[in-house]
Amino acid sequence: MFTIDDLADRLGGYLPADEICQVKRAFYYAEQAHDGQRRRSGEPYVTHPLAVANILANMHMDYQSLMAAMLHDVIEDTGVSKEALIKQFGNEVAELVDGVSKLTQITFEDKAVAQAENFQKMVLAMSRDIRVIIVKLADRLHNMRTLGALRPDKKRRIARETLEIYARIASRLGINTIRVELEDLSFQAIHPMRAERIQRAVVKARGNRRSMVRHVQSTLQKCLDDEGLPGTVIGRQKHLLSIYHKMRDQRKSFSELMDVFGFRIITDRVDTCYRILGAVHNLYKPVPGRFKDYIAIPKANGYQSLHTTLFGMNGIPIEVQIRTREMEAMANNGIAAHWLYKAGQTDRPIAMGSHARAREWVRGLLEMQRHAGNPLEFIEHVKNDLFPDDIYVFTPKGDIMELPHGATAVDFAYTVHTDIGNSCIACRIDRHLASLSTPLESGQTVEIITAPGARPSLGWLSFVVTAKARSAVRHYLKHQQRSDSVQLGRRLLNKSLDAFDARLETLPEGRMEALLEEMALDGEDDLFDAIGLGNKVAYSVARRLVFTDTAAAAEEPTSNTTGPIAISGADSMMISFARCCHPLPGDPIAGHMSVGKGIVVHRSDCRNIDDCRSDPEKCFPLEWSNTIEGDFPVALRLEIETRRGLVAELASLVTDAEANIERIGIEERDARLSIINLILAVKDRIHLARIIKRIRNLHHVSKITRVKN
Structure with a gap:
């Protein structure tokens, strides 16, 4: 069994002795806190935090992350408080532990909401320290490795959650080693028979084609040696979920997929990567359209490499990735490479850049969290934001912007800045005017045209693809709908008060406050909002505001009619036009209060309002404003x-x-x-x-x- 001394020996390769002592101290503290607790498998519970720390040691994480790994369950599963951890290990380690801890104190009605709330807490902790998510990923990886003791239904639920959230976050942060293992373990838990059959087929195919792989590998290595180019050629293996998805989505047989040979060439410098590319293109003919330069334009998670596909012997495709050793570390460990180089006191721009991109992504998550209506909506936005097929477009100044496949000019505008997205009215793509809904393509230059009074349209939600754009549009529309419904509710209530010779401004002091308390509403705007949405009837509210006793409230108002409300074509989101009778400016019109939608405008002679025409609470006269806009x-x-x-x-x-x-x-x-x-x-x-x-x-x-x- 793996022990703390084994871990200490491994840490000796990159951490100083005093930091290793701190990690061991955290282990002994966790061992004492978890004393008597066991995992479902029957092992002592402390084996789990030790295994999580070992995963982080493989990534050369710093000693505080390793201490947090040792202690990550003590707040949740033992009587140890955060204050006790601060006293023992300092504020930074305690904050990491608190960020990784789950929300067990709150009881949720459903597990989806619980997971969403938990993820929101993790995002807030990530915003303070990105290491929280790395520790959390290592924690989830060990839990996935030890799923065997759980019931099949629980296995599948945890595996789906891992695929939808944690594997995607690992990909977004460039931590490829964890992503691949999480995906394969999840696949095995969700589809055990399919995973087993593909695994057997992979082992068999690998044995059958071992000599062919060795031959191609030696040919590539000889090519580099002959050209005097430093580099090591290694075989690249496909993982189970990737094979399964390609078989399903591309409708390819297993033999077709395994006929593609994958190799990786690791070298010393960036310029050598391009020289090696020329050498292998001279050795084997490249497949047109299959070359990608992720060194010049890195992926959002910091991944850099040259990708090319070659026609090998007998026309067999050969996929080759060419990268430096630093790029290889970034591809495997992603943002964790930031601490790997930090520990080695080496300031590597590639790792620092990945850390900056990760911080920017977390800032974007926080903005989405503020805009989202509820935790489940936030989770939906996050899922849409992860795993995009990227395109690269240019700003008019020549800056490169990365967007997911299918992104439009509106997505581009919101990526630049939320205010630009909210006020965009048109765009120029490669200097030509184009529709805001036009899908963008790599290499295009996009210019956004804005106007001061412009605002997002509900129709944008039908074509935007980025989570930031979708979240910002929904947030704006919700805010605008609230503003419009409050304004409309105030107008409707004042019109109803006119029938009682009263106005909101002239009501006796305390009358409004008493009604709000009776209705359990927080303020006047909540009341106006309910009236504007049609959830409360303006006429009834007006009567209750004017009269304090039931007998008086039952009396008829001094005038039975109120003046019609004037509307224009661009009044608000709370006024819509009936599709049954299509009212036009100039037609006599009436309004019908529809619950949740506000006023629906009908022609006065429309048959669909015959049933409620005599009810002033549901149907009332309208008139067209002198200033009418729109079609x-x-x-x-x-x-x-x-x-x-x-x-x-x-x-x-x-x-x-x-x-x-x-x-x-x-x-x-x-x-x-x-x-x-x-x-x-x-x-x-x-x-x-x-x-x-x-x-x-x-x-x-x-x-x-x-x-x-």
């Missing part, structure tokens, strides 16, 4: 003789009249006559009348009507 949909029905080119002629006519066709449907009544159903976007009734007049002048139009319901 409004309207439905038209045309009876027309069937002939070639009819739709094109109709579309041209509507465009010339400065209107848009939003939808068109054609149904044949008989061989001679067709019915055309149009949805047009027009400004008002006058604009519509002008369009109808033009359509009537078309030959073969026998009838045109506006559809009311």
